[in-house]
Amino acid sequence: MDVEGQWTEWWKDQxxxxxxxxxxVKELKLPAYRAHSPQISMRRYFADLLAMLSNRCQLCHTAxxxxxxxxDLFMDHYDVAFKQLYVIALSCLLLASKFEEKEDHVPKLEQLNALGFMRSLNLVLNKQDLIRMELLLLETFGWNLCLPTxxxxxxxxxxxxVQEGDLHNGWPLCSLSKTRAFMDKYSNYFLEVSLQDHTFLSFRPSQIAAACVAASRICLQISPGWTAALHLLTGYTWDHLAQCVELMLIAHDNDLQGGNKAKSSPLQDQTTLQTRNQSANPSSSSSSTYSQHLLFHPGSYSQLSQHSGTLSQLHITDTQVLGPVVPEDYLQSHRVGLFSSSAVGSALHSYPELGSGLHSLSTQGSLSMQVSLMTEPRHCLDVTYGGGYVSSHHSFAASCFDR
Known part of the structure; x- marks a missing residue:
């Protein structure tokens, strides 16, 4: 929570x-996520929508x-009509920003209605709708928004x-500050990956954060994969994180493979297009080479091969403190279809209520929404945070990773 900046960098405080x-302690009391929403196939679509809007409004990552x-929690408890999900998603964004951001950073109603995305959907909200929805959300959560993520x-x-004694491919780090900058970028990339699929809700939030760091160290080929300092600070051993790390690296691998496949697909007038691209962006080839260098191959990482047993089943000594939020069989059953690139598009086309009118929520009180949705939404939110998300944002030299 950011109140006059006092919590901006709490991790540096005494x-x-x-x-x-x-x-x-608070994360141990989080509501259990059951994945019971009838609209769970739409979850990725609206998660990407919230990510896009928060970036547009320049909200912090905690919001x-x-x-x-x-x-996620609201959809898990209510059967919500598709069109109302837009209002609910925006209300969740407003509540989160009011709780986590400064007052002048909270999106205004006029700002949301003026978004090009909102206009293309012909979606119009009013103040009364949002206030009533915010009240419903707050009552659902027991007026408690202090929910750690x-x-x-x-x-x-x-x-x-990253510490002084860390090694990159067996060599001492050339620049600790540059390595930390890479670590920040990769960790935030994996943090966004964890938003894309509800399977990650089977882990504690602190587990996901620690796994982001572990996955980043693997991608950057920093050894050891998990240090004593990280163990002491997080309270997690490698065995506690291996399964979550594996899911993140699978997503990372799929992103890179999807990007490489798109680059290698045949295009009309390929020669002309390549000539134009080379003249406009001569450094694009180096980005592709860098992405392939980071492609995840489980056998090439000793941290994973040494714990191959934990990749199929996570062994935890204290399930009350460190265990998944949902049973293990739930997590295993959702791994096959994890991060399917066609999940969002197929869900939108097959959803039976796209052409129907508004339906009230399954709540005790009546709830009316003045929402105008004249056109079917364009499926432009199938966002994947691929290798380009990381490699295209490097604004500094990386000599310590070029040996």
Whole structure:
């Protein structure tokens, strides 16, 4: 929570350990996610919508993650009509931003209605609708929005993510500051990956944050994969994180393979297009080479091969503190279809209520929404955070990773 900036960098404060412990206690009391929503196939679509809107409004990552989590919890308890999900998603975003951001950063109603995306959907909201929906959401959550997410832990764990004694491909790090910059970018990439699929809700938020750091160290080929400092700070061993790390690396691998496949697909007038691209962006080839270098191959990482047993089943000594939020069989059953590139598009086309009118929520009180949705939404939110999300944002030299 950001109140006049006092919590902006709490992980650097003398009370950081106490704040972290308080967050860990709170995450033990989080509501269980059951994945019972009839609209669960639409979940990825609206998670991407919230991510896009939060980026457009320049909201902090804690507000973005809290908004998605609020939407997940609400959808898990109510059968919501498709068109009302837009109002609910925006209400979750407003509540999260009011809780996590400064007042002047909270999106205004006029700002939301003026978005090009909103105009293309012909979606018009009014103040009364949002107030009533916010009240319904607050009553659903028991007026408690202090719900820790992985974004609340990530900065604290990043504070010890890279140390002086770490090695890159067996060599000492050339620049600790540059390595930390890479670590920040990769960890935030994996943090966004964790928003894309509800399977990650089977892990504790602190587990996800720690797994983001571990997956980043693997991608950057920094050894050891999990240090004693990270173990002491997070309270997690490698065995506690291996399964979540594997899911993240699978998503990372799929992103890179999808990007490479798109680059290699045959195009009309390929020669002319390549000539134009080379003249406009001569450094594009180096980005592709860099992405292929980071492609995840499980056998090439000793950290994973040494714990191959934990990749299929996570062994936890204290399930009350470190265990998944949902049973293990739920997680295993959702791994086959994880991060399917066609999931969002097929869900939108097959959803039976796209052409129907508004339906009231399954709540005790009546709820009317003045929402105008004249055209079918364009399916432009099938967002994947591919290798380009990381490689295209490097604005500094990386000599320590070029050996």
């Amino acid at each position: 009370l950081a350990a106490d704040i972290h412990q308080a967050l860990r 973005r993650h809290l908004a998605v989590y609020l939407l 992985a974004a609340h832990f990530i900065d604290y764990y990043l504070s010890v993510s």
